Amino acid sequence: MVARAAWALAEAGIEAPRAEAELLAAYVLDVPRGRLALADGFTAAQLDRFHTLLDRRIAREPLQHLTGTAGFRRLELSVGPGVFVPRPETELLAGWGVEQGRRRSHPLVVDLCSGSGAIALSVAQELPGARVVAVERSPAALDWLRRNAADRAAAGDTPIEVVAADVTDPELLAELVGRVDVLLCNPPYVPRSVVVSPDVAGHDPDEAVFGGVDGLAVIRPVIARAAELLRPGGLLGIEHDDTHGTAVPGLLSADGRFEAVEDHPDLTDRPRFATASHRADGQRPAAGTAWQTGSS
Incomplete structure (x- = not known):
């Protein structure tokens, strides 16, 4: 799902599609990005939420608005x-x-x-x-x-x-x-x-x-x-x-x-x-x- 999301983000012109796909997935799963590979798969509700956020990012809503935070x-x-x-x-x-x-x-x-x-x-x-x-x-x-x-x-x-x-x-x-x-x-x-x-x-x-x-x-x-x-x-x-x-x-x-x-x-x-x-x-x-x- 992350790979597919990265491809969709790249098609939309997002500069760092893989990183953003991973960040969205980690946000939905409530795990650190570095532990994403160890996380369980999406539940049906989480998958729906992931797709909703992905669509909003493809529409160019800032990633930080979707997750509610910005690192600095x-x-x-x-x-x-x-x-x-x-x-x-x-x-x-x-x-x-x-x-x-x-x-x-x-x-x-x-x-x-x-x-x-x-x-x-x-x-x-x-x-x-x-x-x-x-x-x-x-x-x-x-x-x-x-x-x-x-x-x-x-x-x-x-x-x-x-x-x-x-x-x-x-x-x-x-x-x-x-x-x-x-x-x-x-x-x-x-x-x-x-x-x-x-x-x-x-x-x-x-x-x-x-x-x-x-x-x-x-x-x-x-x-x-x-x-x-x-x-x-x-x-x-x-x-x-x-x-x-x-x-x-x-x-x-x-x-x-x-x-x-x-x-x-x-x-x-x-x-x-x-x-x-x-x-x-x-x-x-x-x-x-x-x-x-x-x-x-």
């Missing part, structure tokens, strides 16, 4: 309609944030456009001494974020603080101005003209995917606010579209309050996130000062 670093997060499904490439940004946070014993870490809470909750789990603040605007996404935050706190992870706010608000987190050690953001960044996959177009929230005409409509105000929130020497990491490998570092350098600007590739070697350090003096450079970006 060391976490299993609840996801579904109304929240952006976290992607594997974002694990790189989260990992970078964790590494930077380890430089301080009790870092203050802010996650903007938090969605399901993937970045914020990963930081809280891997840096138990951190204070983590997650900001999200969407009421639907906030429901998922709060659910995941409660689940992780119940599991023993350091609780995070959830803030309902718009990251483009120029007064965002006014009480934290000049205090943040690490600020991370996976904003909506796809240019409006880009045609996204059926899995995204039909299911991920539009406001979590598209970032205006050029994909930078949210990134621009986030950079400006990050420059206010970060302490001198504080660090910023922001994910971007793979066409923005020059544009986002350019915006960081042009702001004038950042240094050590770099862009980082994802696992397929495409530009994926930019990082920078807040200038130690907190000031913009004098006019005419040259700024350069590096590449990891």
